[in-house]
Amino acid sequence: MNGAPPSGPTIMGIDIIWVASILSAVAAFAVLLAIYAATTVRDPMAKRVKSLNERREQLKAGITASTSKRRAKLVQKSETTDRIRSLLSSMKVLQDSQVKQAQTKLLQAGIRRKEFAVAVIFGRLVLPIVIGGPMLYFVYGTEMFADWSPMKAYGLVAGSFILAYKFPDIYLKNKITKRSAAIRKGLPDALDLLVICAEAGLTVDAAFARVSKELGKAYPELGEEFQLTAIELGFLTDRRQAFENLAERIDLDSIRGVVTTMIQTEKYGTPLASALRVLSAEFRNERMMRAEEKAARLPAIMTVPLILFILPVLFIVILGPAACSINDALISKGP
CATH class of the missing domain: 1.20.81 (Receptor-associated Protein)
Known part of the structure; x- marks a missing residue:
């Protein structure tokens, strides 16, 4: 005895109306999100102009801050920076050339606080311990990667150490590249x-x-x-x-x-x-x-998205109604 026929057109056992309803809901949510983003656009220069005006006042007065609260905040951060600096100096890992290079990268990335250069150098020292140490324990101290070959396990540990060491530089380089573009x-x-x-x-x-x-x-x-x-x-x-x-x-x-x-x-x-x-x-x-160069590369770049995303959708649009009609005809005839 056959079950009741589906109430709407189907393809591969999936109700087309149900799928279309879900896609319509997603599209409506995207439209509402786009309207919200368009109506709540903030002036990108407001905060920047405010900070630059504060810098102007600082240059006029010849001081490092314009208010006592700001000075206290700066003193607190300077104390933390001094502690990190003294720690790195005691470990003989802090060099003036490294601090100067880190300060230059911070400026190029749009970060005005030069004391963060010590934090960048401190991150190069601490992140391999924080990230690479647990990875070393998981690979060689537990059975989590027991089925891996020795070369793959060593590559995972070495890669985690190298990536953790290079992460501050990679982050700054990414910000510099975007800002320079x-x-x-x-x-x-x-x-x-x-x-x-x-x-x-x-x-x-x-x-x-x-x-x-x-x-x-x-x-x-x-x-x-x-x-x-x-x-x-x-x-x-x-x-x-x-x-x-x-x-x-x-x-x-x-x-x-x-x-x-x-x-x-x-x-x-x-x-x-x-x-x-x-x-x-x-x-x-x-x-x-540069625009012409990007346009010349466009046909080669669009080949993979065309094959993976556009052509299957095109086949569904063209062959979908015919497949639904054939499926409904076969179900209506029945044994």
Whole structure:
């Protein structure tokens, strides 16, 4: 005796209406999530401008903090940093060159607290013990990986130690790469605005401040760096140092070229607008070449998603109704 026929069309024993209802619910949730994300967008420069204004006040007053609460917080963090520094120095693993290199990477990653450089070096020392030690115990002290070959077990332990040691550097490198890509994307537009400001008669520090204000929402990373450069140009006695600090905070050859141009303009009095216009054209052509390179790689990259995701869906859309009709016809006939 056969069971009751399904109430709706099916394919491979699955109710199509039920699957479509679930997919519709997921799509509705995604639409609501997108609407919420679009209506709750915050200004990405608000927090950055606030911190830069605090830095301006610090430079004006010549102190390390503007309030007693801020000073207490900094003193507390400095004490922790000093303890870590003294510990690393007693173990003979802290070198000035390592601290300087870590501070440079932190600046390039957008992290302004230079005392975190000691924490990066401390992480290289502690993370292999915290991560590699338990992995060593699990592999050789328990039966969890007993069925693994000696080479695979050794590779797992060695890989965990190496990955734990390199994790701070990998994390910083990832942040530096993302931040440098965002800055590179907006640099031609920033140079065009600098040219307009220079031709309008603004000074260099005023031009940097104006460009940072205009590009703050579109390119917050570049706007932050230009705003900080404008502040340093207004308060540092050596204007060359402000440009060199900009090149040190951003890991880009194009920024170094801009800094070299600005320094030569300050030193020799050459026209700033014409030099920046040439640089802007070069960077814009470079950005177009990178876009064309990505477009040329697109057919090869799209091959695997096309085979794995697009073609099966296309076959389902084309053959699905026919399969449902054949299945319903076979069920209706029955034995």
